[in-house]
Amino acid sequence: MSGLTFRKKAEPEERLDLSPLVPARLAGLAAKDIAALPIGLTRRGLVVDDVFTIAGDDPAAIRFEGGSHRFDRIGEAMAAGDITVDGDVGVRLGRAMAGGTITVNGTAGDDAGSAMAGGVIAISGDAGDRLGGPFAGEMTGMKGxxxxxxxxxxxxxxDRMRRGVIAIAGDAAGDLGSRMIAGTIVVGGTTAATPGRLMKRGTLFLCGGVDHLAPTFLDNGPADLLILKVMADAFAEGAVGPVPFAGKMMRRLGGDTAVLGLGEIFLPI
Incomplete structure (x- = not known):
């Protein structure tokens, strides 16, 4: 068996809902049935065959050859298997996924990993707003x-992250880790203003520095903690890979004291 491959025929003229194209939903379907699945969002009624050429037969390993910022909801709610996208993707990548791996060799739109509970999302390029966050009205964002x-x-x-790890090699825009409940975020580049706003617990490693912090974070001084080495070693051996705080002295700040105040921010010295 070879992986199930969707080759883009041409750039679609509308946004597409690709959430049906996950391993569990494609298992046991014949090629003609997969080709007939509806993915369009307008009255035109686009189906898979209108946009993609299908090759391969193993739905546990799905590949999209050619991406688009109009490819929305890839890997949404997937629980197992692998999805690889050779190109950019749209919004809601891996939304509410519980397991498996999604690899994007390009950029991702807003709400990638929203409310995900497990699995791995690897984006080689940039990600949009609310990475690992909740939708409006939801109480928690990323849960694992x-x-x-x-x-x-x-x-x-x-935003509202409860568990899991987010590692950003480049810069992070404003209000990183806002309303965070727990979990870990590592940023290699510069972080914009007021990260950790209203965070209750959790850990932020801002390895490239920060524009400025909210005044409700308290400076606890230099932190040469064994746990930092343990965490760096664990990340290096897992899906995150080497982290920029490995082997470095960091300064710890506690907060946000405007709420529970048990979170922490580590900055380079």
Whole structure:
């Protein structure tokens, strides 16, 4: 068996809902049935065959050859298997996923990893706003799993995050880790203003420095903690890979004291 491959025929003229194209929903379907699945969002009624040429037969390993910022909801609610996208993707990548791996060789739109509970999302380029965050009205964002971003991340990454790891190699926009409940976020580049706003617990490693912090964070001084080495070693051996705080002295700040105040921010010395 070879992996199930969707080759883009041409750039679609409308946004597409690709949430049906996950391993569990495609298992046992014949090629003609997969080709007939509806993915369009307008009255035109686009189906898979209108946009993709299908090859391969193993739905546990799905590949999209050619991406688009109109490819929305890839890997949504997936629980197992692998999805690889050779190109950019749209919004809601891996939304509410519980397991498996999604690899994007390009950029991702807003709400990637929203409310995910497990699995791994690896984005080689930039990610949009609310990475690993909740939708409006939801009480929690990311509840588990790992997200890695090779480029920059938009505003409010990790909003209401409860568990899991987000690692951003580049810069992070404003209000990173806002209303964070628990979990860990690592940023290699510069972090914009007021990360950790109203965070109750959790850990932020802002390895490239920060524009400025909210005044409700308290400076606890230099932190040469064994746990930092343990965490760095664990990340290096897992999906995150080497982290920029490995082997370095960091300064710890506690907060946000405007709420519970048990969170922590580590900055380079």
């Amino acid at each position: 799993g790992t997200i890695t971003v090779g480029g920059h991340a938009g505003a409010r990454a990790g």
